[in-house]
Amino acid sequence: MEISLKVNGELYPIEVDPETPLLWVIRDVLDLKGTKFGCGKAACGACTLLVDGNSVRSCSFAVKFAEGKEVTTIEGLGTKENPHPVQQAWIEEVVPQCGYCQPGFMMATVALLKNIPNPTDDDIDRNIINVCRCATYYRMRKAIHRASELSQQETDKRVENNKV
Amino acid sequence: MLRTITGLAVIIGILLLVLSVTAKNRPNTFEHSLDVQKESYSVEHEDFDRIIDVLTHQRCLNCHPSDNVPKQGDNAHPHYFGMKRGNNDKGFEATSCTTCHQSENNAYSGVPGAPHWSLAPASMGWEGLSRIEIAKKLLDKTSNGDRTHEELITHLTEDELVLWAWDPGVDANGKERTLPPVSKERFKEAVIRWFGNGAIIPSE
Numbered sequence: 001m002e003i004s005l006k007v008n009g010e011l012y013p014i015e016v017d018p019e020t021p022l023l024w025v026i027r028d029v030l031d032l033k034g035t036k037f038g039c040g041k042a043a044c045g046a047c048t049l050l051v052d053g054n055s056v057r058s059c060s061f062a063v064k065f066a067e068g069k070e071v072t073t074i075e076g077l078g079t080k081e082n083p084h085p086v087q088q089a090w091i092e093e094v095v096p097q098c099g100y101c102q103p104g105f106m107m108a109t110v111a112l113l114k115n116i117p118n119p120t121d122d123d124i125d126r127n128i129i130n131v132c133r134c135a136t137y138y139r140m141r142k143a144i145h146r147a148s149e150l151s152q153q154e155t156d157k158r159v160e161n162n163k164v
Numbered sequence: 165m166l167r168t169i170t171g172l173a174v175i176i177g178i179l180l181l182v183l184s185v186t187a188k189n190r191p192n193t194f195e196h197s198l199d200v201q202k203e204s205y206s207v208e209h210e211d212f213d214r215i216i217d218v219l220t221h222q223r224c225l226n227c228h229p230s231d232n233v234p235k236q237g238d239n240a241h242p243h244y245f246g247m248k249r250g251n252n253d254k255g256f257e258a259t260s261c262t263t264c265h266q267s268e269n270n271a272y273s274g275v276p277g278a279p280h281w282s283l284a285p286a287s288m289g290w291e292g293l294s295r296i297e298i299a300k301k302l303l304d305k306t307s308n309g310d311r312t313h314e315e316l317i318t319h320l321t322e323d324e325l326v327l328w329a330w331d332p333g334v335d336a337n338g339k340e341r342t343l344p345p346v347s348k349e350r351f352k353e354a355v356i357r358w359f360g361n362g363a364i365i366p367s368e
Contacts, residue, residue, distance in 0.1 A: 019271070019272075021272055021273075040272065040273060041273045041274060041275070041336045042264040042270075042273045042275045043244065043245070048263075054258075054260075054262065055258055055259065055263050056263055056264075057263060057264050057273075059273055060264060060270045060272065060273035061270075062266065062268070062270065065266055065267075108258065108259065111258040111259075112257070112258040112259075114258070115257035115258045116257055123257070125246075126246070126248075126250070126257075126259070127256045127257060127259045128259070129245040129246060129247075129259055
């Protein structure tokens, strides 16, 4: 069956079984390897990406549900030259250890900041429930608060520029 | 002697085979750990019995918690990852039910799914209640979402999330989830007849 997928702003018509997990399509068909396979049970969150801005566990999300929607992966957040505030915060706080689960955490954080621009520790505890075997949670918490600041600064800058 | 032992072994083998086939085909008889008491009442309340047997099965009860924590499995353990009722019975702001649960079961991961996957409203918490208390709550418009009997019949016999109980898919280990102890058809019949007869709750 042909499915039209929009990933990071690009349209991809793909021939695939509609029940295929979105993660497999992202990694194996579109060759976007940033999103990781962890448990395959929607439990660890390594495969988290955004569908229409909402976080989903792509290992447990049939590709047919993404048709006609905007899929965003870690590759679609920012670039090395112009990182997304969440990526910038992750760099500043030197969050990753082995790094495998980090894209999932960053995507979950993007979804969190979209819904709660200035999250409290409680907000973070409730919403960021991915699993990191290196236990980088402490640095992640700092990075999430920092990402919130950076996002706010970006918004302020945009508002300022619009005034000029 | 050897012939006797061989004969005994054959008989035991056949018995085990019969038992395993019977076990596979019988409805779920799992004794859950939740404090749901069964009052004694007469056989004329058979429809009531059938309905409540379904409503107190884990496939239903797990999403009717009294403590805002969804439950999982036949042992009704708290939902992993600290998931709670959250906003509008659908989890938290950025990590909600639909982060993992879609409108269908997922056979790859074992994550269950059905349309409008969510907890029942807090007013419809059944966990820990007796069968009669559950029935009273079901009929009480102040707790049941202001539903009339007609609307309750529709909800119980047509809502896709309610009917998911008979199509619960496999768990994370690929094992079929247990079904309510009454078939979907018999449950629907019982619902329609019980309400048709005035939705009488047996006296306590």
